Amino acid sequence: MATFSKSNVPQFSVEVYQNEYLPEGGREVNAIVTVTATGGGTTGGTIGGATAGGMVSSASIGTGAGAGGGTEWGDPTAAGRADRGPDAAVVIMVDCSGSMDYPPTKMRGARDATAAAVGTVRDGVAFAVVAGTHQAKEVYPGGGRLAVASEATRAQAKDALRKLSAGGGTAIGTWLRLADRLLGSADVAIRHGILLTDGRNEHESPEDLRNSLEACAGRFTCDARGVGTDWEVKEVTAIASALLGSADIVADPAGLTADFTRMMESAMGKEVGDVTLRLWTPQGAEVVFVKQVAPTVEELTGRRMESGPRSGDYPTGSWGDESRDYHVCVRVPDAGVGREMLAARVSLVLPEAAGGGAPRPLSQGLVRAVWTDDLAASTSINPQVAHYTGQAELARVIQQGLHLRKAGDIDGATAKLGRAVQLAGVSGNEGTAKLLAKVVDVVDAATGTVRLKAKVTEEAEMTLETRSTKTVRVKK
């Protein structure tokens, strides 16, 4: 069976970082699971088809700096669709509410950015453009369809964009539902949305938006961008979070083109969608939490879908060539000193092949627990776990600090943001440190001594809040 046609599905490798040693009576096992996908789309995706089933089973078991067991293998059955070209559909949702005309550069910027994004849609990818106000309208191609990208359709789309004008309100939920309908009409593996807004979601209730997000979650992924400073950070980050995409601020409309281009390139780089993180835990164990911790902090605990005895799936969306880290914390039954237990098995799973088929594990890693009375062993903290515990705290204290600041609690805000400065410094998260420095005057980063700036631009504050979940990886 060596004749699979080329598959663009990347190979996943899983590495586990942990201190597996628990003290007597210890139950909580922490591990950082690094998932890396390679050989997928961004490079053109020609890997995997050459050998039978595209297997790359060599594996990184137990080697690698401190890594636990892990294996990697490709997706043996992803073939079959490859000759149909890129297996993706994208819908761009552009805010066309009245506020987009103030200043007028905003609408122009959005139009240009959308045009640039359309220009980067690869041949063969299905796409559409939606204009969003208090309702959603198809801009291109219309008729409830998706266009197939080609030189001609891209040009037509750009033409259609010129007709975009501002006017009306904002009801983002309606945009998402239209995008979902459009994307649902395509039989593709990757469904992605790009959403641009400049204002608050004023023309529907928060519940409506929440319901729309729930309806769309798992059906497509979506990046969300806020333009200017009149939008609500929590709304935009909630959209990205629910739809497993990125959130960011584009304070200056002039920056939109570059950002849209990047987003689209990233979307085009996705080669496998609907990947889930499957977590098996032993009988009697309890999952304390599962978080994505790099490149951003994303809480996944509550998104578990039971997938079998003692195992549950957490959505991770679509993957291109990239690497993400997850922090898994499991409470296992105490087995006693001298015992060992598999505390968790983490695997990446493609739930169902298009057209049915059993879930396919793409790779897996093992999290172990070993009880010892050697205190030196059980008390040491794995550097990766420590690092990401710090990064998660960093995101949390920034959000808390900004909240307290808005609420007028200066002391509370100073304490939280001071702690954030300290954590960002220790962990080498320079991006966040710089953003923090626009909000506080740093007296001593090492001790977290800061003063709140008297004047802080909205942009600085919103940027910090939006990007608070961005993490850096462990300095190796």
Place this chain on the structure above:
Amino acid sequence: MSQMPQLPQLAVCPACAEPLEAGDNFCGGCGAALSAGPTRAHQGPTRYGQGSYGPASDDGQNSSGRERRGQEPGGRGPGGQEPGGRAPYGQEPSGRAPYGQEPSGPKPYGPGSNGQGPYGQEPYGQGWNEQGSAQYGQGPERQAPGGQVSNGQAPDGRAPYQEAAPGASAPFPPVAAGPAPEDYPLAAPAAGAPAEGGTPAGRGAGSGPAETTTGSGTDTGTSRGSGLGTGRPQGQTAAAGPADGVSDPREDVMVGGPRGRQCGACRVGVIDKDGYCERCGRPQPRERDHMEEELADVAAVSDRGLRHHRNEDAFALSAAALADGAPAVVAVVCDGVSSATRPDEASEAAAVAARASLTASLPRGTHPRQAMHDALLAAAESVGALAEPVNQPREHDDHRHHQNAPACTIVSAVVAAGGLTVGWIGDSRAYWVPDDRATRAARLTEDDSWAAQMVANGLMSQAEAYADDRAHAITGWLGADAYELEPHTASFSPDRPGVVVVCTDGLWNYAESAEQMAAAVPADARTRPLRGARSLVDHALDGGGHDNVTVAILPFPGPSQGAGSA
């Protein structure tokens, strides 16, 4: 020790009262073994005793097969289960009779059926002892565990060694060597023979109950003590105790099949391809968790113990011959230094290297004492070589930032030509235990340890020194970072029959003095060294099993007759 009578089908788990379903072999709640239910047939041929004992041995073997070297791989470990710890022997989860008893075969005795009788009867009579002996054709071991003689020979009648006349001359003149006790007479009369404290009785319920309750699983389960000593061979009884969901090194390895192997800990799940139970996450036992080996005149057992997650001890046995053709028996025992990296590799390398050195030099006529000295150096070299630049992070040593060179202790004994020679570095020990427990037992080695140094230098009393936290810090070891390699050797010429016990501190922590060790050694250890070694391992496990335990027993036939020529 509570013994759980076995019923054909229980409504609730006798250990934790968890409701059971028909057909459960093990409690879903606590993992306790239930009635000896359906059993799995055994597949492979076994190492011991094939052929000589009829069908029973086949199965028994597989399950009990614990020997690792050169024999059926994976055939390890009988550790039974029991609350609080692993009962390495005796308990056969899943109702499979581990030793000697063939549940699935044509046997008339289903486990749990009548609860009787497998012992001592021909096909079933073989416990491990038989297995071992079957292969090597040694008489005494064939004795049925229950005290019956399966092959019809009285155990005593077949003492392999002549009882030599006491006082016979020593072939090796003692050669001076360091502080080692030189030439023990090893015969000093001493009263109060604790001899019969040995196996059967000493091990508690051992033979009695275990024997009579076969199939009803009284044995182990609740208490290691019960049925361990002698019970072990009858391990098939087991099956019942409230096993605590602790891994049983024995079974998984053996039960192949399309579904995979059943987990020894929860007895419900199946071992997946990673070697862990898909249900409870407990690992498949490792080969080294429990090892046994028996040669014609020597046997050794090594066990992970109850508090360590892997076995870092190792041993090596060999039969050799002197230049004149007289038989010699070699045992090497090593204890990996767990504060160093890869202690398990160190101990194994050292044991193998020392054995190789001895078996090469003894036939060339090298004096045993010199051969021992050379072997210790060879072992040191092999461990030192492990330190070489494997600059690869080790998964299991994650937490250790320092990369201590692999290190281990070593103790070895050679019995040949009516004499015995020991050699050691570190705190693993050799003891002399005469058959006649009225005479004095002796420790043959001096630890390279902080405590021993304190005592030797008169700075502390024995009791004080060993009570100190630093007592066990060793001052000599094999390894690249050993600052000074000082091999100790000594030769002895006992004037009467007995055994040499060669062991790691995992045993002697529970039988420190020679007298205590003598009390722990079964009276028939000389004629049944494997059983004796198992019994000593049990002694350590019963005491808490805080460390890996490794014991080798070398029978000493007595002077003048040449080495044991059984």
